[in-house]
Amino acid sequence: xxxxxxGFILLFLFxxxxxxxxxxxxxxxxxxxxxxxxxxxxxxxxxxxxxxxxFGYIKNLFLFENIISILEFPIIVxxxxxxxxxxxxxxxxxxxxxxxLFHIALNNIYLGVSYFPLRFFIQSISIYYxxxxxxxxxxxxxx
Amino acid sequence: xxxxxxPKLNLFLFxxxxxxxxSLKDFLKDFLFVLSKNILNIYQEKNEKILKxxxxxxxxxxxxxxxxxxxxxxxxxxxxxxxxxxxxINCIGAQIxxxxxxFLRRIIIINIGxxxxxxxxxYVVDENGYLVGKIIETKKNYSYVSLIxxxxxxxxxxxxxxxxxxxxxxLGEIKILYIESDKNINIxxxxxxxxxxxxxxxxxxxxxxxxxxxQEPFLDLNVKLYSENVMFHKxxxxxxx
Numbered sequence: 001x002x003x004x005x006x007g008f009i010l011l012f013l014f015x016x017x018x019x020x021x022x023x024x025x026x027x028x029x030x031x032x033x034x035x036x037x038x039x040x041x042x043x044x045x046x047x048x049x050x051x052x053x054x055f056g057y058i059k060n061l062f063l064f065e066n067i068i069s070i071l072e073f074p075i076i077v078x079x080x081x082x083x084x085x086x087x088x089x090x091x092x093x094x095x096x097x098x099x100x101l102f103h104i105a106l107n108n109i110y111l112g113v114s115y116f117p118l119r120f121f122i123q124s125i126s127i128y129y130x131x132x133x134x135x136x137x138x139x140x141x142x143x
Numbered sequence: 144x145x146x147x148x149x150p151k152l153n154l155f156l157f158x159x160x161x162x163x164x165x166s167l168k169d170f171l172k173d174f175l176f177v178l179s180k181n182i183l184n185i186y187q188e189k190n191e192k193i194l195k196x197x198x199x200x201x202x203x204x205x206x207x208x209x210x211x212x213x214x215x216x217x218x219x220x221x222x223x224x225x226x227x228x229x230x231x232i233n234c235i236g237a238q239i240x241x242x243x244x245x246f247l248r249r250i251i252i253i254n255i256g257x258x259x260x261x262x263x264x265x266y267v268v269d270e271n272g273y274l275v276g277k278i279i280e281t282k283k284n285y286s287y288v289s290l291i292x293x294x295x296x297x298x299x300x301x302x303x304x305x306x307x308x309x310x311x312x313x314l315g316e317i318k319i320l321y322i323e324s325d326k327n328i329n330i331x332x333x334x335x336x337x338x339x340x341x342x343x344x345x346x347x348x349x350x351x352x353x354x355x356x357x358q359e360p361f362l363d364l365n366v367k368l369y370s371e372n373v374m375f376h377k378x379x380x381x382x383x384x
Contacts, residue, residue: 020242025249028246030246117246
């Protein structure tokens with residue numbers, strides 16, 4: 001199975017998790033957003049860019065007011081692609097934090113609110129480093 | 144399949160498909176929601192009797208609350224209600240099929256829509272009759288419900304009989320705005336609203352905190368909701384004429 005297909009399946013599962021929300025509103029994170037970050041760090045740029053575009057579009061279908069995921073996700077992929085090969089693990093952590101802040105800021109601006117969800121920030125980083133900070137997530141056993 | 148042709152061509156083809164299939168959006172939406180609905184229908188038959196009983200129970204409990212309120216206020220309202228109040232109220236059970244994926248919104252998608260005569264603005268309650276949210280958009284087979292703690296949720300509510308203000312949702316604290324500082328609002332005062340053109344009272348929650356700032360003309364009121372989380376609850380849409 002090539003990386004594109006693996007990434008597609010992974011992101012599709014994450015999208016389902018975001019829509020079904022098995023943990024209700026207790027878990028604040030957006031799995032799809034983390035999935036895009038993960039794919040951008042581990043899969044070839046062009047493939048991830050297409051995936052980001054596809055899933056940005058699908059995510060918009062489920063949003064009550066269309067948010068700019070269709071633009072946001074490809075931008076995230078471009079940012080990660082630019083920094084990917086120049087950073088050490090600590091800077092990678094900083095990059096992920098910045099991307100989460102970027103996501104929060106963009107949503108705030110779009111919805112016209114000023115709210116910093118600390119729970120979203122902490123949970124997103126925790127989930128990423130607990131489950132996704134490993135290229136083995138793309139192995140056959142995981143998908 | 145993508146690896147066998149040039150990547151630039153892949154992108155171009157994808158963009159072409161995307162641009163030329165604008166109706167794809169509606170198709171995908173309908174397909175996904177109908178799929179969810181069909182999966183739910185497998186369990187629906189089993190739950191039908193339970194739902195029917197719960198619906199009757201809810202209607203009775205709502206009527207009981209209404210009676211309690213009317214008993215207390217009967218004398219005062221007798222003069223005011225010199226006219227007949229002809230209204231019909233009913234409710235319909237619904238199931239949550241999806242959530243809005245955005246972390247900033249508290250919007251749910253339910254499995255009934257215009258086909259069951261659901262209209263925008265109808266109120267949604269839980270099995271105890273407490274307010275959960277209201278319908279903000281309806282489609283043929285599904286509807287969007289804005290929960291009380293959504294950032295765009297607003298509703299005129301009463302605090303006991305002392306004052307009325309605007310209940311404003313939000314991810315943090317739920318607040319009641321525009322209640323003057325001279326009103327005697329206390330902690331645990333009940334917050335409710337009346338359905339227009341009826342005497343039906345729907346409880347929302349109770350006052351959690353009252354902060355008075357001498358420099359501000361309005362009180363800072365936080366509300367504790369009676370229906371904290373809809374995750375494990377069934378919901379009902381109130382239909383009234």
